[in-house]
Amino acid sequence: MTSSTSTQNSVGRTFIRKAWLPVGLFAIWWILSGIYYSSYFPPLQDILVRTWEIWVVAGGLLTDLWPSILRVAIGFSIALVVGVALGAIFGLMPTVERAFRPLTEAFRAVPGAALLPIALTFFGPDETMKIFLIALASMWPIMLNTIEGVRAIHPTMGKVMETFHLSSFDRFTKVFLPAAAPQVFAGARIAIAISxxxxxxxxxxxxPGGVGYYIRDAQASFRIEEMWTGLIILGIFGYVLNYLFHFMEKRVLKWHHQMVAHTQGASQ
Structure with missing residues (x-):
């Protein structure tokens, strides 16, 4: 067996292992739609045709999906910067963290969607409100994981940094941040789904504008097929976003994964 054939078989097995459940569910939906018709669950083939017509041919990917992508990107970026900064401060200064703990615990316990009325009151229904909610709701897992990552650094590293007379900036960028990176990425993975x-x-x-508005408008107008197309596009968007994040994580934390694999191999 050649290497190319082996690679193709490996890719095929990976695809089957990951895709058998959604493919099976779509197949069941496809079969049942030919037996039983419901206006709330249109035939899958009709929904797929409408998805292609609305989101590709008519340009819905640019008019509705692209604004949603920008909002998630901006809101998540703000959450990442603020979450890492606050997490580093609280992680390196336990006294400050204990002083703010009642406030952070109270805000963290409130779901982001529950803050929608307040955000609408202060910012109105425009872009500022949407980005604010995304950033606020997705900041907490990043901040908490950063705190744990910074505090997990071995105490001897402090002596090493003192020996080499590292500045505060070098300590943060060359020691604390790389050491906490696995925890930061773990929190960021959760934050993406929340965003x-x-x-x-x-x-x-x-x-108006965005996938969420499109889905709600289609539902309110009883355009059921179009509502389902929005849900399908949203699912594809979430899957692609998670795949890209996983791809980036593997590249950035390549050293960490190699170290874990080496440690696990040595312990066996």
Missing amino acids: VTVMVVAEMFGT
Whole structure:
């Protein structure tokens, strides 16, 4: 067996292992739609045709999906910067963290969607409100994981940094941040899912534009097929976003994965 054939078989097995459940569910839906018709669950083939017509041919990917992508990107970027900064401060200064703990615990316990009325009151239904909600809701897992990552650094590293007379900036960028990176990425993976969820909710009650608004408008107008097309596009968007994040994580944390694999191999 050649290497190319082996690679193709490996890719095929990976695809089957990951895709058998959604493919099976779509197949069941496809079969049942030919037996039983419901206006709430149109035939899958009709939904797929409408998805292609609305989102590709008619340009819905640019007019509705692209604004949602920008909102998630901006909101998540703000959450990442603020979450890492606050997490580093709280992680390196336990006294400050304990002083702010009641406030952070109270805000963290409130779902992002529950803050929608307050955000609408202060910012209105425009872009500021949507980005604010996305950033606020997705910041907490990043901040908490950063705190744990910074505090998990071995105490002897402090003596090493003192020996080499590292500045505060070098300590943060060359020691604390790389050491906490696995925890930061773990929190960021959770934050991405939260940001997409909050984006949909914010768009449903905000100004026109975006996948969330499209889904709600189609449902309110009883355009059931179009509503399902929005849900399919949203699912594809979430899957692609998670895949890209996983791809970037593997590249950035390549050293970490190699170290874990080496440690696991040595312990066996």
